Amino acid sequence: MYDVQVVSPLNYFAFTPLLPSVTCGTVEARSIVEPVRNIIKKRKGEIQFWEAECIKLDAKNKQVICRSNINNNLVGNGEFHLEYDYLVMAVGAQVNTFNTPGVLENCYFLKEVEDAQKIRRGVIDCFEKAILPGLTEEERRTNLHFVIVGGGPTGVEFAAELHDYFQEDLVNLYPSVKDLVKITLIQSGDHILNMFDERISSFAEQKFTRDGIDVQTGCRVVSVSDKEISMKMKSKGEVFSIPHGLVVWSTGVGTRPVVKDFMEQIGQGKRRILATDEWLRVKGCEDVYAIGDCATIDQRKIMEDIASIFEAADVDKSGTLTIKEFKDVMDDIIIRYPQVELYLKNQHLGDVTDLFKDSEGNYRPEVDIEQFKLALSHVDSQTKNLPATAQVAAQQGTYLSRCFNRRNECKNNPEGPRRFRGRGHHQFLPFQYKHFGQFAPLGGEQAAAELPGDWVSMGHSTQWLWYSVYASKQVSWRTRVLVVSDWTRRFIFGRDSSGI
Amino acid sequence: MYDVQVVSPLNYFAFTPLLPSVTCGTVEARSIVEPVRNIIKKRKGEIQFWEAECIKLDAKNKQVICRSNINNNLVGNGEFHLEYDYLVMAVGAQVNTFNTPGVLENCYFLKEVEDAQKIRRGVIDCFEKAILPGLTEEERRTNLHFVIVGGGPTGVEFAAELHDYFQEDLVNLYPSVKDLVKITLIQSGDHILNMFDERISSFAEQKFTRDGIDVQTGCRVVSVSDKEISMKMKSKGEVFSIPHGLVVWSTGVGTRPVVKDFMEQIGQGKRRILATDEWLRVKGCEDVYAIGDCATIDQRKIMEDIASIFEAADVDKSGTLTIKEFKDVMDDIIIRYPQVELYLKNQHLGDVTDLFKDSEGNYRPEVDIEQFKLALSHVDSQTKNLPATAQVAAQQGTYLSRCFNRRNECKNNPEGPRRFRGRGHHQFLPFQYKHFGQFAPLGGEQAAAELPGDWVSMGHSTQWLWYSVYASKQVSWRTRVLVVSDWTRRFIFGRDSSGI
Known part of the structure; x- marks a missing residue:
């Protein structure tokens, strides 16, 4: 029996794969979150939850220093530390701006639920501002220019959602500016969705072209100001700027400061991302494990x-x-x-x-x-690094909990492969990722998917597959019901355009 | 045919009578709002909406000066003015702190949807902070002390909602602090709900006493700090302070600055609230009308x-x-x-x-x-002033639109009473308020109601009447479906406790 303590600055677990749907109100923010305490309550054993930010990991003394991030004037010292026998790091990643000037100040992001809510409000703000009396047509066009940086699954899905939102809902509410809306998707590579099969990439590009979404491939953003975004065409080397109303930065995965500091402590200071071995044990540190986007498995050659x-x-x-x-x-x-x-x-x-x-x-x-x-x-x-997806993180979590629960059992009867550089066998099988495929919703009730066995599927039926897979993957029955009823509500009433 | 222009700093209409339900997540914020543009779209004729704050009314030049309150970096001058032939003011009221020190800085309010959302987050913050390691029991108690100032229908309903939220949901998620929670309701009068029938007042007081809600009547708040609230017992004159975790200020109706400035212009500078005559025409100003909480009818003696x-x-x-x-x-x-x-x-x-x-x-x-x-x-x-309720405002809106639509008809055939101080008849009947009764939900699926014909009804069946009346009063079918499904969801899954 373990004494489990969970620390997180948010008291809820968010089903992040549906974040792009939250940006346009296809799904409500609350429908994709489940309070951590609800999840804990359903498990046996002693589990405690503390809503606090982990501000320092002290590997030497085996303790975690935490601070409550509730900023109002409640009494009590919000700082405390927890000692651990085993530590599992699952803090995720933060946005990586690649030090591009102005990104932090002037872009929206898509990492947290609050980010998605901000985008939703931001999109409506652009429309309400653009339609006011006294603006020139050029000004209206600028306010209605939506730029997405990053042609990965998140950026593409957001672009598709945004396009649907205009075409299906906003066009009727803001008829006088409907011809001034423009969506630009900027991708540094030669194709969008370049982690997918080629057929999916080109299907997506063709669909976006038909939809009027401007896909700029081979472009690197060099700076973002409050009014303009500057980029460099890789082929010609020329830098040009375009005015924007709203920029969503949806590329790059960066290491959180608390992890960076921890890496310094354990001699991984020169690495970009925390490394674990194939058993998800952090390299250079006893009894510390890391799963999800905050670490990467350093596969032995x-x-x-x-x-x-x-x-x-x-x-x-x-x-x-x-x-x-x-x-x-x-x-x-x-x-x-x-x-x-x-x-x-x-x-x-x-x-x-x-x-x-x-x-x-x-x-x-x-x-x-x-x-x-x-x-x-x-x-x-x-040797390949695993993608920074929820699918990988979820499998790692399951794997690790299984290891912890079989620790005694496998001590005597190791289940792992034979040790070539030592004697005997490894205690556990190394973590092995099973790829069940990946979806890319493309808007207009169409989606593309890579399925197991190198299958590729595209079109309306794939979107329905997407609906059923995403409904089944919800954390709880409660959120499952909420998400499905949100989809139904959207079919019947459309998306809400209130600026809240 | 009128050319109608609507100006509001919020692009949605909120069904404010359900705001107390939003504070605890019984109903979602989005379920009680309807975009103004949706409402407009369903009406015939030319109606335009501008999301902007009205910053000045210029009675002399018959124009309204507006400014967009969107604070991001969108281009274009957000300031514009609109000229009018007729102006209808329906800007509502703002919170009245009666100049009590510290109220604006340290209290939550219940006027807008965002206020309710802030309270919801604030309540969860209190629990998450109170349960953290390293606090003394006294500190936990302080953080879990919820104070409501104002024993009117809103304050009472909020206290009841909060009590239900603890008893039905939070008690299971925060078991270690469940005995430390306290709700105090402060009322300056001798009884809570003193605008209702006496039987309702005492029923409510008895129910709250049974529920453990501390009702402090005859108490006036003299100041609020970030940690304490000070009040004066009217009977003894003594001032005492109690520590608090969260204070909701739910009393008083104040005039908005833009209305105050307008009152100066038209010679009503010495009044507290804008006065209209019985036809809802602002006194001292041609072609300006005022409805709802921003004005009061000055009944001729x-x-x-x-x-x-x-x-x-x-x-x-x-x-x-x-x-x-x-x-x-x-x-x-x-x-x-x-x-x-x-x-x-x-x-x-x-x-x-x-x-x-x-x-x-x-x-x-x-x-x-x-x-x-x-x-x-x-x-x-x-002679009585009408209460500051949605019921009054809605009837005034209907009345006024009917007058505008019968302007020509009633010019030739006046429908109003005979003029005693002049000749002929008044063009329109004066506004007459029909009181259809009022509810006070008291928690635990019980409510009290004053019904037409001096009927008083209390208990569980009244709560069901409340459900049906409030469902029927929704602005649109969309919000009706949403509100009812929120109620259903609450019955099945309880209220969400995510801190978003």
Whole structure:
């Protein structure tokens, strides 16, 4: 039985994948949040929650220093510290402006529920201001120019939501300015949604072009002022500025100061993101784990351990590996170094033994260490960082809680792969991410999706799939009912345009 | 056909009678608001809406000076002026602190939707702060002490909502501090709900006592600091202070600066509230009307016109009035001076002719001017100001729009009562308020109500009546559906305690 203490500056858990829907009121902010205390109440055991900001992690003394961020005049010292045996960091990431001047001051973001609420109010403000008497047409156009920086799933979904909001709702309420609205999506890469399959990218680009959304690819934003946004065309190197009414910055993931400070303490000061091993243990620090966007898994390279692997596999100490000897360790290798499986798949190799073929395609009966190195030399290039998505974070959370709950059990009967550089087995299987696919809603009741097994699906039916998947993924029955009734309400009454 | 222009600093209309329900999340803020543009769209004719604050009324040049209150960096001059032929003021009232020090800085209010949202967040903040480690029990108690100033319907309903919120929802989420919560209701009068029937007052007081809500009557608040509230017991004159976590100021109606400035211009500078005549025309200013909480009807006293009435009624110029002569003008008198009817009712006089009785109860055949004055001398004491409720404002709005739409029709065929001090008839009937009763929800699914015909109703069934009346009074079908589904959601899932 663990004594669990949860610290968070927000007393609710937000289902962030629906944040873009909140920006235009398709879904209400409250429908995607569940109070942490509600979630805790349903679990067995002693769990306590404190609404406070974690301001410092003290790895040496194993304690967390917290401060209440309630800013009114309530009495009592809001600062306290908690001691821990095990610490799980799941503080997420913050916006990364890449030090672009003016971004923090002049852009909206899409990280928190409050950000989405601010955008919603901001969009209506733009319309109410643009329609007032006494403005020139140019001024109206400027106020109704919505710029989105970042062509990833969030930026694209927000652009699509915004376009639907205009076309389906606002056009009837602000008829005199309806022809002055413009949406620009700025992407530094050559295509939007470039983490998706090419077919999805081009489908999205075509749909946006038809919708009149201006997609500027190959553009890097160099500064944002209160009135203008300046960018550089990568191809020509020329810098130009356009006036804007509202800019949403939806790109980049940055490390929070408290994590940065912690990294200094544990010797990761030179890294950009906190590193964990494959068991989600923070490197360089005992009993600290990290999941979600605040950390990244530093996958061990197979080439670093190649000599140990060879030695461990070479049971008869002959200095060469037979296919049988190799096969005996292969399962452990694939679990410990998942890049091997990815490599086999990408090279269209049916079986690991194919690695034993020589350049002419014939099986070698035995390989020596140099040949073994050569055969695996390209494997590590397949190592990939996991995306900063809720899907990854949720799986990591589940994985870690399972490990904690099987700690005693697995101490005696380790379930992990064999240790090549030591003895025995690892206590747990390393974390393995299962990609169940990813959606990109594109507006007009259409969506694109990458599904398991390299399936790609696009169009109206995909949007319905999106509805059902997102409804099923809600944290509680309460939010599920709320989200579905929000969608229904939107179908019947449209989106609300009150400036609150 | 009128060219209608609507100016408001908020682009939505809020159904304010449900504001107390928003403070605890029984109803969501968005469920009680309807965008002004939605309301306009459903009406025929040219109506334009501008989201701006009216910063000055210029009665002499017949124009309104407006300024957009959108504070971000959108381009364009947000200041403009509108010229009018007719002006209808419906700007409402602002909070009145009676110059009590510290109220503006340290209290929450309940006038606007945003006020209710702030209270909701504030209540949760108190709980989250009170439960943190390292506070003394005294500090926890202070943070969980909720004070409401004002024992009117709003204050009482809020106290009841808050009590329900604790008992039904928060008690399960914050079990360790549940015994430290205290609600205090401060009322300067001797009873809460003193505008209601006595039976309702005492029912409410008894229910609150059973619920553990501390009702402090006969107490006047003298100052509020960030940590304490000081008050004076009227009976003993002693001043004492109590520490608080949150204070809601729910008493007093004050005049907005723009109205105050306008009153100076038109010679009403010495009054506290803008005065209109019985046709809702602002006194001292042509073509300006005022409805709702921003003005009050200055009912003409019958004694001011008594000589003219006598003269007009005395058709044969005999110097005395016969009963028949009096009866002929009585209908016009009752319409012009509604206090007469109220007087007859309160004196239990069945008929106006009863006024002609002498002290022994016998009818006088005729009365002279002095006897006539005497008979009516107490009538004006029945003149009452209308309450500052949505019910009054809504009826005034309907009345005024009907007048505007019948302007030409009634020019030729005036519908109003006869003019005693001039010739002919008034163009329109004066505004007459119909009181349909008033509710006071008391928590725990109980309510009290004053219904037409001096009926009083209390208990659970009254709460269900409240639900049906409030559902039916919603501005649109959309908000009606939202409010009812919010109630349903509350029954099923309880109230949300997320701090957003």
